Amino acid sequence: MTTPEKGQLVTANRLRDGIAVFLTRGGDWSEVIDEAVLALEPQAAAALEARARDDEKKTIVTGAYLVDAERLEGRVRAAHIRERMRALGPTVRLDLGKQAEGKGAGFAAPEGE
Amino acid sequence: MYRYDEFDHQFVRERTDQFRNQTERRLSGALTEDEFRPLRLMNGLYLQLHAYMLRVAIPYGTLSGRQMRQLAYIADTWDKGYGHFTTRQNIQYNWVKLEDAPDILDALAAVEMHAIQTSGNCIRNVTTDHWAGAAADEIADPRPVGELLRQWSSLHPEFSFLPRKFKIAVTGAPHDRAAVKVHDIGLRLHKNDAGEIGWEVIVGGGLGRTPMVGVTVRDFLPQHELIGYLEAIMRVYNLYGRRDNKYKARIKILVHEIGADKFKSEVEAEYARRPHPTTEVEERELARIAAYFAPPDFEKLPRWSASFEEAKLANPAFARWARNNLGPHHVDGYAIVNISLKPEGGIPGDATGDQMRVMADLAERFGSDELRVSHAQNIVLPHVKKDDLLTVYQALEKADLAAANYGLAGDIIACPGLDYCALATARSIPVAQSISRKFADSKKQDEIGKLKINISGCINACGHHHVGHIGILGLDKKGEEFYQITLGGSSAENASIGTILGPGFAGHEVADAIETILDTYLKHREAGEEFLATYRRLGPKPFKEALYATA
Numbered sequence: 001m002t003t004p005e006k007g008q009l010v011t012a013n014r015l016r017d018g019i020a021v022f023l024t025r026g027g028d029w030s031e032v033i034d035e036a037v038l039a040l041e042p043q044a045a046a047a048l049e050a051r052a053r054d055d056e057k058k059t060i061v062t063g064a065y066l067v068d069a070e071r072l073e074g075r076v077r078a079a080h081i082r083e084r085m086r087a088l089g090p091t092v093r094l095d096l097g098k099q100a101e102g103k104g105a106g107f108a109a110p111e112g113e
Numbered sequence: 114m115y116r117y118d119e120f121d122h123q124f125v126r127e128r129t130d131q132f133r134n135q136t137e138r139r140l141s142g143a144l145t146e147d148e149f150r151p152l153r154l155m156n157g158l159y160l161q162l163h164a165y166m167l168r169v170a171i172p173y174g175t176l177s178g179r180q181m182r183q184l185a186y187i188a189d190t191w192d193k194g195y196g197h198f199t200t201r202q203n204i205q206y207n208w209v210k211l212e213d214a215p216d217i218l219d220a221l222a223a224v225e226m227h228a229i230q231t232s233g234n235c236i237r238n239v240t241t242d243h244w245a246g247a248a249a250d251e252i253a254d255p256r257p258v259g260e261l262l263r264q265w266s267s268l269h270p271e272f273s274f275l276p277r278k279f280k281i282a283v284t285g286a287p288h289d290r291a292a293v294k295v296h297d298i299g300l301r302l303h304k305n306d307a308g309e310i311g312w313e314v315i316v317g318g319g320l321g322r323t324p325m326v327g328v329t330v331r332d333f334l335p336q337h338e339l340i341g342y343l344e345a346i347m348r349v350y351n352l353y354g355r356r357d358n359k360y361k362a363r364i365k366i367l368v369h370e371i372g373a374d375k376f377k378s379e380v381e382a383e384y385a386r387r388p389h390p391t392t393e394v395e396e397r398e399l400a401r402i403a404a405y406f407a408p409p410d411f412e413k414l415p416r417w418s419a420s421f422e423e424a425k426l427a428n429p430a431f432a433r434w435a436r437n438n439l440g441p442h443h444v445d446g447y448a449i450v451n452i453s454l455k456p457e458g459g460i461p462g463d464a465t466g467d468q469m470r471v472m473a474d475l476a477e478r479f480g481s482d483e484l485r486v487s488h489a490q491n492i493v494l495p496h497v498k499k500d501d502l503l504t505v506y507q508a509l510e511k512a513d514l515a516a517a518n519y520g521l522a523g524d525i526i527a528c529p530g531l532d533y534c535a536l537a538t539a540r541s542i543p544v545a546q547s548i549s550r551k552f553a554d555s556k557k558q559d560e561i562g563k564l565k566i567n568i569s570g571c572i573n574a575c576g577h578h579h580v581g582h583i584g585i586l587g588l589d590k591k592g593e594e595f596y597q598i599t600l601g602g603s604s605a606e607n608a609s610i611g612t613i614l615g616p617g618f619a620g621h622e623v624a625d626a627i628e629t630i631l632d633t634y635l636k637h638r639e640a641g642e643e644f645l646a647t648y649r650r651l652g653p654k655p656f657k658e659a660l661y662a663t664a
Contacts, residue, residue, distance in 0.1 A: 092546065
């Protein structure tokens with residue numbers, strides 16, 4: 001089994017519609033957590049955060065913050081259930097949110113139940 | 114129903130225009146998020162996990178068919194086809210776009226509604242008994258006072274920046290369906306031997322992380338003194354309430370810290386200082402407001418409806434629904450219809466746009482054009498002729514709105530929890546769903562009888578878990594959800610805060626734990642004894658033993 005890469009990604013809400021988005025390597029914001037860039041070191045995380053602050057000033061996103069996550073075989077899993085939820089949509093309405101639009105993550109929000 | 118006057122129209126229109134301008138400035142970058150956040154919150158717009166959420170005020174939970182229809186239109190046009198009725202008798206939309214919010218507020222203003230004071234450290238939407246104006250046990254309809262308080266507290270400059278949010282509930286009936294003892298201020302109507310009415314003023318109740326039952330500061334306040342006296346309470350709170358720590362800023366903490374007697378004397382001193390005539394409620398004004406809530410033209414009907422009785426005999430499902438979901442009306446030949454928004458395995462309080470339209474239709478055709486939202490997240494048609502009940506039931510059944518579990522185990526209060534809410538620490542809805550499925554057997558629910566199961570997804574207690582007969586609180590334990598169970602809470606006139614039973618449970622264990630608790634109750638109850646009474650008689654011991662015996 002391959003070992004997952006552990007690091008931090010930046011997430012925020014898009015300003016105009018509030019949708020949860022993730023900062024990509026190219027500096028764009030994607031609705032898909034798998035497209036997030038993962039900072040493996042603190043300096044890299046700080047650089048990502050600085051980029052996000054810039055985009056807040058440009059009114060692209062709001063409320064950006066760093067999140068612990070890991071990447072395994074191209075799929076990104078946030079450490080906390082809250083962030084897995086944001087990457088998917090409500091678990092009680094699988095017909096809604098990103099999961100319904102094919103933008104969901106590879107990891108279910110609740111696990112082990 | 115209350116209709117906006119010129120002043121109401123103007124101030125709502127002004128606020129809507131202001132908010133449109135503020136939103137434009139935010140989107141252009143002229144306002145930062147820190148500058149904009151308090152402005153959007155003053156208009157009920159939150160940023161949640163997946164999108165913006167708009168909380169719309171439904172004053173004292175009363176709305177017309179036309180207003181309900183507009184709520185449906187908003188759900189279909191700007192949301193994903195549904196809304197969530199809340200424990201403050203409001204509605205929330207979960208998928209609002211910031212750029213659409215001004216249009217939604219315009220659509221609300223068109224039907225005399227808004228989202229003002231559904232957030233922020235101000236006096237929030239005043240709540241009342243959802244059976245107001247209809248209940249058989251009522252002394253007087255509390256909604257004129259609810260409307261008076263709405264007018265007084267709306268954009269009140271002195272009370273717009275309180276130490277913390279402030280919630281008022283009013284009941285006009287001795288049986289408290291409005292949870293007045295667990296509000297910042299609760300008002301309860303009494304009638305004295307001379308036949309006069311007066312208000313019991315209860316202060317300092319609340320839920321959240323420090324649940325408390327309020328204390329009575331006046332037993333019998335004449336109605337015309339209400340505003341003056343409430344202003345005195347607000348002033349004492351505004352002056353002494355803590356602003357250094359938001360967890361200690363609610364009035365309940367102040368009342369608790371300085372003591373009920375000291376608090377009361379401060380209020381009385383403040384009240385005595387003010388010239389009363391300036392705040393006295395004029396009879397004329399109160400009469401003007403009360404006229405809007407005049408009862409509909411009830412027909413003179415016999416108490417007993419032959420068609421209703423026959424329909425019950427012919428249709429057992431209807432008979433069961435009628436037994437559980439109807440409330441006693443004060444006019445012969447009428448009933449209060451409680452529409453449960455808790456279908457088996459459903460999401461408590463959610464209704465689709467189509468369902469809202471069905472309820473609006475029924476209100477217009479059979480219910481004097483009135484609907485109520487209850488704090489238990491159900492909808493009420495307060496005035497329905499018994500002769501019409503079968504027709505109403507059949508229409509509800511077609512719309513998946515005929516769950517016959519009002520007031521029973523399946524009628525669960527649940528906040529949106531971690532499925533939607535940015536503050537939540539655990540999910541509430543899936544737990545409600547698993548319990549609802551566990552007790553899907555209607556015979557079992559009927560056997561258990563009256564029961565309030567309340568679930569909150571965090572310590573802020575929007576799901577009122579502290580006052581559930583069975584309360585469930587979802588917490589975060591190292592990134593995983595777990596649930597604490599409390600027993601013995603009540604929000605009625607015999608209000609009490611539930612006690613934590615023991616160690617918590619994982620989400621998938623909760624429904625089984627509830628079943629164990631209820632089986633224990635069935636084993637120990639005396640004839641006709643409801644769950645809460647059995648718990649109060651026996652205490653937690655037998656429940657604890659049953660639940661943790663194998664642990």
